[in-house]
Amino acid sequence: MSVFEASHIYSLPRVYVNTCPGADTSLVLRLKGSEEKPRCEGKPDRPKSFRKGSLTVTPVLHHSSASGKRCTYFGAQVNGVDWSQAVSEDVVAQLKELQDEYAVLIFRKTGLDNSRHVAFSRQLGQDLEINPFFYGRENDRIGDPFLWDVSNINRDGSIVQPDSRRWHHSLGNALWHTDSSYHQERSKYSLLLSHGTPVRGGSWTHFADTRQAYQDLPQHVKDQLEDLVVEHDLWHSRRLGSPTTFKEPLPHERAAKPPAYHRLVQQAPGQGRKTLYIAAHAKLIVGWSYEDSQELIWRLIEWCTQPKYVFSMEWLDGGDMVWWDNRQSMHRANPYTTSMTARDVRRATIIDDGPSAWGVTEEEIAAAKHKAEQLGLLRWDSPLV
Ligand code: OGA
Ligand code: MN
Secondary structure (H helix, E strand, C coil), X not given: CCCCCHHHHCCCCCCXXXXXXXXXXXXXXXXXXXXXXXXXXXXXXXXXXXXXXXXXXXXXXXXXXXXXCCCEEEEEEEECCCCCCCCCHHHHHHHHHHHHHHCEEEECCCCCCHHHHHHHHHCCCCCECCCCCCCCCCCCCCCCCCCEECCCECCCCCECCCCCHHHHHHHHHHCCECCCCCCCCCEEEEEEEEECCCCXXXXXXXXXXXXXXXXXXXXXXXXXXXXXXXXXXXXXXXXXXXXXXXXXXXXXXXXXXXXXXXXXXXXXXXXXXXXXXXXXXXXXXXXXXXXXHHHHHHHHHHHHCCHHHEEEEECCCCCCEEEEECCCCEEEECCCCCXXXXXXXXXXXXXXXXXXXXXXXXXXXXXXXXHHHHHCCCCCCCCCC
């Protein structure tokens, strides 16, 4: 049934160059004052920056709708939060509103430390994810159960070595993903905070708007995607990032992270726009073969990560922080390189409390499998991208 041989799966363009700015620097946003450049067609219907209470908001990307109705936005830099003390509930409510609409919020030079990073994160949801490496299995440099060490630094201060399992584990983060889609109880927000001096030569994180990408799909494709369920597996993205080292996860790794099942098409928070919930962790469309699943999943990831849906954020100073919503965006890191300098970024991850937090039930999986088998493969009239 498959139109693709398994060997083609690895040849899809899922490894990205470790440079940003890329060849076309006009496509790159440092998000640094006047250096911002508009990326989308048409005029935005909001000023370049505007006030919301005590906050100043500078949107990053906008899209004008075909019908000429109001623009949609993705990403915003927010100034005016007083990080020197606990953030007031009023400001938290305003920030959440912004987050629902923009999906990625960037803050500069917050001056937050570990405990205030965690304290602010706790204001955004009831539970934080516990760092799986905290109990001594791997690097435990930070010493806080609620902070993930996303740095390239070992406990003794040395830079992570190319032959280490941690190095290979990190390579999967350079593939487009959402955090924790491989958990049955998924997470909604991630807050990544930089400590110390940024990397020499630039340090970037890239973001893609999965809502706008969904909106722009042809209707007949949307119809065929509507009821699909996806199996997400952390070890799948680790294998794509590092096919030899992560050919098979170690038994304790597999036991710690079994696969999880979520709907492909979901409703984003806030205005309830539809969005694609997809990531490099996505391994199977329930009811389809591995090859056919990967074919669709990577076509969709490529669709979502066309330059018009993507901006890249440069980490400029210690204290910079980015807060994204995993339910309505994808992101990726730059991969480790042998010439990299220390990059100390730490992440708090907030467990979802929305209606799709727990993905789909066993019964829904069985029903989706049945339906997908009956409908058969999704056929594209022409390549999407
Ligand atoms: C993460 C992540 C990107 C980066 O923390 O989840 O993907 O640039 N980070 O480190
Ligand atoms: Mn991530």
